[in-house]
Amino acid sequence: MANTPIKFAEPPKIPLGSLILVTGANGLIASHVADQLLAAGYRVRGTVRNKARCAWLESTFISRYGECRFELVEVSDLAAPGVWEGPVRGVAGIASVAGCADLMVSDVDEAVEQDLKGLFSLLATAKSESSVKSFVLTSSSWAAWTPEPNVPITVTVESWNEKAVTLAADVSVARETKGILPFMAVKVKVEKACWDWVAREKPGFTFNTILPDTTIGPILDARNQTASTSGMVMWLYNGEHLDILSGFVPQWCIDARDTGRLYVAALVTGVDGWRVFGCAERFSWNRVLDILKRVYPEKDFVDLSDNGDDQAEILSDKPLALLRAVGQDGWTSLEQSVKDAAASALSAAA
Structure with missing residues (x-):
C-alpha cells in the first residue's frame, strides 16, 4: 500500500505546486509528511532547530525530487517572539509536527505551557497570513x-484520556x-487548548488534528536521522534494550508513510474539524519479533515475555476516507512496515 503513487480522487483544494510548511522536519x-507532500507534487518548507545538523534533509530531498522543491529553515526556539513570521510567509498549509514535551515529563503544567507558547504563536501567525488555507x-x-x-x-473521535490527566495530577501517586x-x-x-483556540479565534483556515500511535516504517536517511520508534525494530533485531521493549504495552501502530499521507489529505482536500486516528492495526513487540523471525530465519533472536493483547476498538471511518482521497485503498501492514524499517537500517549499516 505505502508505495502506491498518490492520486487524488478529486482535485485538491490547495493546488499542486503550492508551498506547505512542515515543522520539525x-x-x-x-x-515522511514532507516526503509524501513532495511526492504528491507540492513544495515544502521544513523547519528544524539546527539547520547545520540537518543539512542531510536537503540533500535527501534533492536526490528524490530535484532542486527547488524543498527549503530548510532554522527555528531554534518555537516560542520566540516573531519566530514564525518568516517560515509562515507565503505558505498555503501548515503541518505542525514539532513539539516540546519529552516522553518523561516531570511537570505537566510547565510542559503544556511551553508547548502552547509555540503553538499559539504559530496559529496566530497563520491566522494573520492570508495565504494559509489549512493547518x-x-x-x-x-x-x-x-x-x-x-x-x-x-x-471514538469524542474520546479524551481524562484518566491520564487525573492520574498525572494525583500527588498521592x-x-x-x-x-x-x-x-x-x-x-x-x-x-484541547488548540481546539479551543480555533473555536475562539475563528481563523480562515481549516483545522484538523492527527493522532498517530506507534509509528514504524523505513527511515528516510538511516545514516543521519534519529530512528525514533522505527529504531526499536532494530533493538529487537540486535537483542538490545529488551527490558524497555518488554514494558511496552500492546497497542496500535501505523506505517510512517501512511501517516504522511494522512497529513497530505488532511491538508489539501478541504476537510475541516476532524480528529484523525493514525491507527492501522493492533501491535505488540512480540508480533514484530515473529515477523523478524520469518524475514531473517537464519538469525537467532531473544524472545520477549508475553504481555497480552490490545483490545481497543477504534470507531472512526475518517482515516481510511483520507487515504482513499489520495488514492490508497487501505493500510500498509505491520509486516511490510517492519520489513522496510529493518531493510532501511541494515542498508545504512552496510
Whole structure:
C-alpha cells in the first residue's frame, strides 16, 4: 500500500505546486509528511532547530525530487517572539509536527505551557497570513486513551484520556510509578487548548488534528536521522534494550508513510474539524519479533515475555476516507512496515 503513487480522487483544494510548511522536519513522522507532500507534487518548507545538523534533509530531498522543491529553515526556539513570521510567509498549509514535551515529563503544567507558547504563536501567525488555507496539528492516540492489555475499550473521535490527566495530577501517586501518564496528559491538554483556540479565534483556515500511535516504517536517511520508534525494530533485531521493549504495552501502530499521507489529505482536500486516528492495526513487540523471525530465519533472536493483547476498538471511518482521497485503498501492514524499517537500517549499516 505505502508505495502506491498518490492520486487524488478529486482535485485538491490547495493546488499542486503550492508551498506547505512542515515543522520539525527532521523527525520520523515529519520527514515522511514532507516526503509524501513532495511526492504528491507540492513544495515544502521544513523547519528544524539546527539547520547545520540537518543539512542531510536537503540533500535527501534533492536526490528524490530535484532542486527547488524543498527549503530548510532554522527555528531554534518555537516560542520566540516573531519566530514564525518568516517560515509562515507565503505558505498555503501548515503541518505542525514539532513539539516540546519529552516522553518523561516531570511537570505537566510547565510542559503544556511551553508547548502552547509555540503553538499559539504559530496559529496566530497563520491566522494573520492570508495565504494559509489549512493547518494540521500533531496530537497522539494517547490523547484519547491509555492502552491497557486485555482490557476492552471503545474509542471514538469524542474520546479524551481524562484518566491520564487525573492520574498525572494525583500527588498521592509517586512520580516514578506514573510512567508516561504525564506525557499523555500533556497531549490531552495541548490538543484541547488548540481546539479551543480555533473555536475562539475563528481563523480562515481549516483545522484538523492527527493522532498517530506507534509509528514504524523505513527511515528516510538511516545514516543521519534519529530512528525514533522505527529504531526499536532494530533493538529487537540486535537483542538490545529488551527490558524497555518488554514494558511496552500492546497497542496500535501505523506505517510512517501512511501517516504522511494522512497529513497530505488532511491538508489539501478541504476537510475541516476532524480528529484523525493514525491507527492501522493492533501491535505488540512480540508480533514484530515473529515477523523478524520469518524475514531473517537464519538469525537467532531473544524472545520477549508475553504481555497480552490490545483490545481497543477504534470507531472512526475518517482515516481510511483520507487515504482513499489520495488514492490508497487501505493500510500498509505491520509486516511490510517492519520489513522496510529493518531493510532501511541494515542498508545504512552496510
